[in-house]
Amino acid sequence: xxxxxxxxxxxxxxxxxxxxxxxxxxxxxxxxxxxxxxxxxxxxxxxxxxxxxxxxxxxxxxxxxxxxxxxxxxxxxxxxxxxxxxxxxxxxxxxxxxxxxxx
Amino acid sequence: xxxxxxxxxxxxxxxxxxxxxxxxxxxxxxxxxxxxxxxxxxxxxxxxxxxxxxxxxxxxxxxxxxxxxxxxxxxxxxxxxxxxxxxxxxxxxxxxxxxxxxxxxxxxxxxxxxxxxxxxxxxxxxxxxxxxxxxxxxxxxxxxxxxxxxxxxxxxx
Numbered sequence: 385x386x387x388x389x390x391x392x393x394x395x396x397x398x399x400x401x402x403x404x405x406x407x408x409x410x411x412x413x414x415x416x417x418x419x420x421x422x423x424x425x426x427x428x429x430x431x432x433x434x435x436x437x438x439x440x441x442x443x444x445x446x447x448x449x450x451x452x453x454x455x456x457x458x459x460x461x462x463x464x465x466x467x468x469x470x471x472x473x474x475x476x477x478x479x480x481x482x483x484x485x486x487x
Numbered sequence: 488x489x490x491x492x493x494x495x496x497x498x499x500x501x502x503x504x505x506x507x508x509x510x511x512x513x514x515x516x517x518x519x520x521x522x523x524x525x526x527x528x529x530x531x532x533x534x535x536x537x538x539x540x541x542x543x544x545x546x547x548x549x550x551x552x553x554x555x556x557x558x559x560x561x562x563x564x565x566x567x568x569x570x571x572x573x574x575x576x577x578x579x580x581x582x583x584x585x586x587x588x589x590x591x592x593x594x595x596x597x598x599x600x601x602x603x604x605x606x607x608x609x610x611x612x613x614x615x616x617x618x619x620x621x622x623x624x625x626x627x628x629x630x631x632x633x634x635x636x637x638x639x640x641x642x643x644x
Contacts, residue, residue: 456607
């Protein structure tokens with residue numbers, strides 16, 4: 385199952401993209417309450433939002449983004465049926481991407 | 488003669504093949520450039536060094552054109568909604584910096600063609616701190632800060 389929930393809505397020539405990603409976003413400073421050992425850092429470093437294959441927004445993120453991050457972007461243009469995509473890569477090299485139609 | 492023609496034909500296909508590959512990598516490389524995640528900036532311990540290593544300067548001009556939306560009091564520091572927007576022209580990037588987090592640099596959004604300078608996300612805050620919205624426009628940095636009170640920290644524990 386995809387880790388990304390993606391919505392894109394066009395209104396008055398502006399497309400708004402909302403995305404929710406399931407990701408632990410571990411900072412690397414938290415300790416396991418049972419063992420007292422540090423939980424290794426595991427967080428998304430980069431998200432890219434595309435419109436018909438062209439990058440409209442690139443986010444470089446630190447570990448201080450909340451668990452299961454939420455992002456909202458908007459861009460000029462875009463019409464119903466256009467493709468909007470979102471992809472992410474984390475510090476372990478894991479990645480995922482999803483694509484949706486603009487409504 | 489016939490074999491000569493074939494040789495030319497083969498050469499031709501090989502050449503276009505190579506061109507195709509070149510175009511392919513060419514298309515990919517701008518994305519790679521954008522993808523340069525700065526370890527130095529995101530692991531910096533103070534605001535100034537984070538900003539200078541990521542944006543080339545830490546010289547901030549306060550501007551009320553940069554709008555930040557964040558709660559006055561965040562009950563849970565693990566989830567603090569933050570929105571940054573501006574109506575400035577030529578915005579290159581929008582950055583969110585939390586002054587008192589162990590690593591202040593939180594997010595750096597680089598705007599592509601057509602992107603509107605308006606982003607929202609949710610961040611973690613260790614303790615009460617000023618959250619800075621830094622907008623890079625025309626090579627200069629403009630910022631607005633907002634104090635967010637945190638009752639339960641979002642880091643550690």
